[in-house]
Amino acid sequence: MKVAFATLGCRVNTYESEAMAEKFIREGYEMVDFSEKADVYVINTCTVTNMGDKKSRQIIGRARRLNPESIIAVVGCYSQIAPKEVSNIEGVDVVLGNRNKGEVVYWVNRSIDEKKQIVKVGEILKNKVFEELSIENFQDKTRAFLKIQDGCNRFCSYCLIPYARGGVCSKPKAKILEEVRKLSNHGFKEVILSGIHIASYGLDLEEKITLVDILEELEKVDGIERIRIGSIDPTFFTEDTADRLAALKKLCPHFHLSLQSGSTETLKRMNRRYTAEEYKEIVGLLREKIKDVSITTDVIVGFPGETSEEFNETYEFLKELALTKVHIFKFSPRTGTKAEKMANQIDGKTKDERSKLLQELNDKNERSYGESFVGRTFPVLIEQKASLEENLYSGYTPNYLNIVVKYNGDKDIIGNIVNVKIQSFNGEVGLGLIIP
Structure with a gap:
């Protein structure tokens, strides 16, 4: 039996797809490329935007055309948010939510044996248990992703992730250390810690522990030479946190601090938990404490109600901070979010113009940052x-x-x-x- 995977979305999805693929291999399946004819296609979906849902449906159709007799399993955020919609798509045999991915092989085999559609999507907001998915043999033998946290409690006005991923759940420290030691034994030099809201790591655990505590423990693991952390909320950083991170020799000096807007008024409408000035202070703190630090970010242009003055605040803010790289996204209303129903939606032409201006600024800042290290x-x-x-x-x-x-x-x-x-x-x- 041959199985193929298609993965949309974030690094957490990438990690989970690899963990699911490993489960299939252990059950005797052969992994093939998604472009090939397979007996089972697994589509790990994203639902951050309406476009993510559309891409998921397109990939389902592609799998159906590649082999009309195949079993198609759709898992992940789109399945979690809209299980009925997904189950009604022609050719879909298995629909699993985000806390059911570890059972994917079992339900696929059940669908094959019983020749019927199976839908297993639980009420994720009530699920407070971290789903154990681990990887023994990564396809990429240089860097390993390790999911240590799932879920989010923030409820930003433009985002459905809390409804797709549930509340904060953390992987216990002992499990993290065990998995990292295995990765080291397999020859990995670098580990990237990932999560949906990784700054919240430990909030749900009985043991009083934070992400910094985990990083300090991983510093002691022999064989691992580099540790990175994925996208992180800027409010995670305090002076004490920065001092502890600066003392770590293996932690890479690269932080992706989500910004979304350089205007405090826009941030309020987004339901972000910081002001532009607070973000600026955190960037200054990291640059003061950590040598050669690289700070990257995300920015949304054209959020509902974003006036010319608010956009100019964002532009001047980014010009002043000169971050290493800015990933620019044009706001797209996500069905079911508060932002979708907000007044003063911005037209597409204005979004294009603002995006272009920020991209030009980003290109200049990115080049300048890189050139500053020539000769070193x-x-x-x-x-x-x-x-x-x-x-x-x-x-x-x-x-x-x-x-x-x-x-x-x-x-x-x-x-x-x-x-x-x-x-x-x-x-x-x-x-x-x-x-x-």
């Missing part, structure tokens, strides 16, 4: 071949600069950390020279 030497974790013809390899510095190097040696350097002197930086990619 950094450890680079080599991840892949960038060019077969020229023996070019690419990887990342601790502060997440993408660097390309030339290597003509006999040994395989993929998965190894090498010292690289950065020679130039062009846009999003730098060129470097390996220093023996």
Whole structure:
């Protein structure tokens, strides 16, 4: 039996897809590419935007065309939010919610044996238990993602994630350490901790523990040389937190701090829990405490009610802070959210214009940040071949600069950390020279 996966959305979904794939392999299934004919197709969906739902439906249709006789299992956020809608899509055999992914093989096999559709989607807001999904053998042998937290309690006005993922649930410390040690034994050098709202880690546990405590424990694991954390709420950072993080030798100095807007009034309508000034202070704190820190972010343009003055506040805010990289999203009303029904929706042309202005500013800031490191030497974790013809390899510095190097040696350097002197930086990619 052959199984193929399609994954939409965030890093947590990527982790969960790999964990589910491993369960199929253990049951004797053969993994194939989604473009091939398979007996089972698993679509791990995203529902952050209406477009995510649309893409999920398109992929379901693609699977049905690849093999009309296949079993199609649809799991994840779209299934959780709209199980009836998903179950009514032609060809869908199994529908599972976000806290049922660990049972995917069982329900797929049941559907095959009983030749009937199976829908298992629980009431996620009442589920407070972290679903144990773990990975023994990652396909990517350089960096490993580790999900340590699920759910969110914040309820931003534009977001359905709390309804798709439920409340905060955390993986116990002992389980995290056990999994990281396994990853180290498998030869991984870098671990990326991920979650839906990772700053909330530990809020639900009886043991009094925070994300910083976990990072300090992981610092002691032999073999792991780098630790990264995924997107994190800016309110996580205090002076004490920054001091403790600065003392960690393995923590990479790269933080993705969600901003969404540089206007405090817009942030209020978004139901974000900080002001623009507070965000600015946190950026200053991290730059003061952590050497070479890279700070990236997300920004939404055209949020309902965003006036020209509010957008200009965001533009000038980002111009002043000069963050490493800004991911820019044009607001898209998500059915079922408060923002969908807000007055003063912004037209598409205005969103395009504002997005273009921020993108131009981002390109300038990103290039400037990269160029500031030309002439310096950094450890680079080599991840892949960038060019077969020229023996070019690419990887990342601790502060997440993408660097390309030339290597003509006999040994395989993929998965190894090498010292690289950065020679130039062009846009999003730098060129470097390996220093023996």
